[in-house]
Amino acid sequence: VPTQLLNQRPSCPPYELNLCHAIASAGDDVSDDFSAMLEATEHTVPARRIAFRSRDLHDIVPIMCEGWAASAIALSDGSRQILSFLLPGDLVSATLLFGAPLHCMVEAITDVRYRTFRRADFKAALFKHPNLFEKISKSWIEEKSRSDQLAIDLGRRTADERIARLILGLKERLEQRGMANGLSFEFPLRQHHIADATGLTPVHVSKVLSEFRRNGLIEISDRAVTIRDLENFQRIATLR
Amino acid sequence: VPTQLLNQRPSCPPYELNLCHAIASAGDDVSDDFSAMLEATEHTVPARRIAFRSRDLHDIVPIMCEGWAASAIALSDGSRQILSFLLPGDLVSATLLFGAPLHCMVEAITDVRYRTFRRADFKAALFKHPNLFEKISKSWIEEKSRSDQLAIDLGRRTADERIARLILGLKERLEQRGMANGLSFEFPLRQHHIADATGLTPVHVSKVLSEFRRNGLIEISDRAVTIRDLENFQRIATLR
């Protein structure tokens, strides 16, 4: 009898940092335990809808199964900072596992499917299976490392660098998940998402992207991006 | 027989998020275990010296005991982003506990005294004592939450807001540690530290601080800051 966890494997392809995978592959010997311990409930949210608000989520832990979402903090004047884009396999935030309330909002960018677990169950499983614990640690180490990168990008890089790095960073994460392999990949972000993620205005994002297009670096259309000159595009992102 | 951990209590006053305290107070029943399991080695670093570089620290976990330090990422052109200021009781980074290599450098701002533990020992203690684990979780939840705040500060706030928030944030952390209680407190940062932490240039930091001083908001001298008009200073930091 397959567990709920194994059921979700088809939509979460295997790669090291994917939590669905981490759970599903934590060891054959433990999957029976999981089926007993961990009940998952599946949910969907249509594009453009807020999935969770600050202070929601007191005792459940959601994991992305399908679609793109953004977790963001909003200022009272309406401006927002996107802290990270959530892709299939991502935990909304590793801190939820340890009882922190959600301190940002999560917005669905595309239609999103996710599963929730009861925090207590998840935590118990974590302690019972060092193997799983190890993988979850890796996952939040990466979460922290990306958030540190965000800080230096916002604090010390120009608009061009920030945008190029955002796109290349997403490319890499999609590749890890098997959701991209060439120079062309799914890219459902609106320019205002890019703006909120890079600390710029939508207007300026449009100008920079036009410049990139004019210089034959990348092209964005139909919710997909194509990198036309990888070498120079990477140079913009990393020449510093 | 007092343990090495309890020995360090005098320089690490008791407050909820202080790890020294967390360890020392994890429960009377466990302190014997600690003395057996956890060997601490004490070190000192003079002001202005780099304490650790990226990729140092493979199997030790340092905890601040005394002094101020900064953890920062450097770009190849010499500019830096300070990710956080480390105060007594802070773990250099909670990710070190779980095997991540250090991905930033740590610079001593004042003379610094710290202790190191072997990671394996620390981790073992963590698993053995849920009480301790709970406190460490709280500590890294706060670490994450501060790093998210940093992102929105760098991405969406003006120079005045960033600087005011930095100073008020440090005030709060010092108060939690019993290292400040009034409107005047220790402040060993140079303006270039403030610049590196806020993503600004030292010149601009000087201009903003001069403006603050001119408006009777704060004063900085002799490695100490005095807040002269708390209400308006807080307004600058939070009016948005």
Added chain:
DNA sequence: CGTGAGCTTGACTTGTTTCAACCAACGTGG
């Protein structure tokens, strides 16, 4: 006494924002 690190100030430049107008694509209801 000289040197270097840290701070201040002013003039000028640059990157980004703001404002505004406009266009294209799309879904909806009459």
Added chain:
DNA sequence: CCACGTTGGTTGAAACAAGTCAAGCTCACG
């Protein structure tokens, strides 16, 4: 099938926040 509002993107001109450059100051330290 067309009129219409909405959402998303483009472009240019003007305003502004912060950066750069440069000079001069103080102060601690050898």
